[in-house]
Amino acid sequence: MTATFVALFLALLAINSDQFKIPPHEEVxxxxxxxxxxxxxxxxxxxxxxxxxxxxxxxxxxxxSDGPVGYGNGVPYMYLTRMxxxxxxxxxxxxxxxxxxxxxxxxxxxxxxxxxxPLCAHIILSGSVVExxxxxxxxxxxxxxxxxxxxxxxxxxxNWFFAKINITQVWVLDYFxxxxxxxxxxxxxxxxx
Ligand SMILES: *[C@@H]1O[C@H](CO)[C@@H](O)[C@H](O)[C@H]1NC(C)=O
Ligand SMILES: *[C@@H]1O[C@H](CO)[C@@H](O)[C@H](O)[C@H]1NC(C)=O
Numbered sequence: 430m431t432a433t434f435v436a437l438f439l440a441l442l443a444i445n446s447d448q449f450k451i452p453p454h455e456e457v458x459x460x461x462x463x464x465x466x467x468x469x470x471x472x473x474x475x476x477x478x479x480x481x482x483x484x485x486x487x488x489x490x491x492x493x494s495d496g497p498v499g500y501g502n503g504v505p506y507m508y509l510t511r512m513x514x515x516x517x518x519x520x521x522x523x524x525x526x527x528x529x530x531x532x533x534x535x536x537x538x539x540x541x542x543x544x545x546x547p548l549c550a551h552i553i554l555s556g557s558v559v560e561x562x563x564x565x566x567x568x569x570x571x572x573x574x575x576x577x578x579x580x581x582x583x584x585x586x587x588n589w590f591f592a593k594i595n596i597t598q599v600w601v602l603d604y605f606x607x608x609x610x611x612x613x614x615x616x617x618x619x620x621x622x
Contacts (some may be wrong), residue, residue, distance in 0.1 A: 442465045454604040458611045458619035461552045461599050464529050466501035466621050468493065469576060470485060471527045473558075473594075475518035482601040486526075489515040492531055492580070493529070494572040503617050505529070505554070505594055506561070506569035508595040521556035527594055556596040575594050 453457040470492050477487035492508065495501035505527065509516045519525065524535060528553035530544060531537055537549035544551075562567050569591035574580050599611040 440590055449534070450554055451531070452538065452605075454550075457601040457603065457609045458599075458618075459621055460603045460617040461601050461611055462503050462617055462619045462621035464499065464531055464550055465493075465503060465505055465554075466498060467531065468533050468562060470515045470533065471554075473515065473528075475527045476522045477513045477586045478518045478521045478523065479514060487515060487518060488528075490512065490516075490529075492573070492577045493527075494576040496568075496572045497575055501572075501621065501622060502568070503619075504569075506572050507558075507572050507592045507594075508569075508577070508583070508589050509558075509592050510589050512587055512598065519558045523559065525556065525558050525594060527554040527556075529554070540609050547602045550601070551552070553599040553600040554594055554596050555600070556594045558592050559595050561591045561593055565593075569593065581593050 445567065452463050454460065462560040470490055472488050473491050474486045476483050477483055479487075493505040495506065511517065511520065528551060530549065532544035532549050532551065536542075536546060537546075540548070542549035557584050573591070580589075596613045599613065599616045601611055603609075603611045
């Protein structure tokens with residue numbers, strides 16, 4: 430009985446670690462796509478338009494999704510309302526910076542990597558936040574609502590809309606030796622799996 434239980438437990442562990450095999454650290458574009466696809470939220474900085482921090486960077490949390498795990502298109506979609514403080518900043522200046530880290534998965538804790546360690550892979554996306562068109566909104570909705578089911582119940586009088594960050598530069602921290610830059614072209618060409 431106990432032996433069976435231990436065997437089952439080990440089998441589950443094996444499956445679990447198999448599912449979370451990160452790409453080789455030198456494949457930085459792939460790594461960036463992997464991090465975005467595995468994460469459910471990002472910290473996004475805008476240039477504040479609100480007193481008393483007007484003109485200063487303002488970092489805030491947003492739920493993101495680029496599609497189901499294993500099938501992301503690399504575009505981190507967001508569900509936003511103009512009532513939100515950072516979205517008000519974006520209406521004045523759409524430029525933003527988004528941090529996404531495997532620290533929000535079990536990976537770094539299991540490996541014993543501190544969130545600030547480059548081994549706990551994390552990336553920064555620079556660009557501008559744009560509302561998506563009607564065609565892309567269908568995709569954004571599927572991507573977001575499948576991973577954030579609560580969104581379907583968010584108050585309809587808030588006039589939610591689908592947006593994305595139009596990426597101009599990707600910065601990857603996934604190993605020692607400093608940050609590595611990836612162009613949007615290489616990022617979107619990469620296959621995370
Ligand atoms: C909507 O946006 C997508 C992605 O940027 C683009 O490929 C597509 O051509 C756009 N569709 C229309 C009708 O503008
Ligand atoms: C995205 O950014 C690129 C580069 O800055 C720009 O040329 C393009 O017009 C932007 N696209 C949208 C939809 O804002």
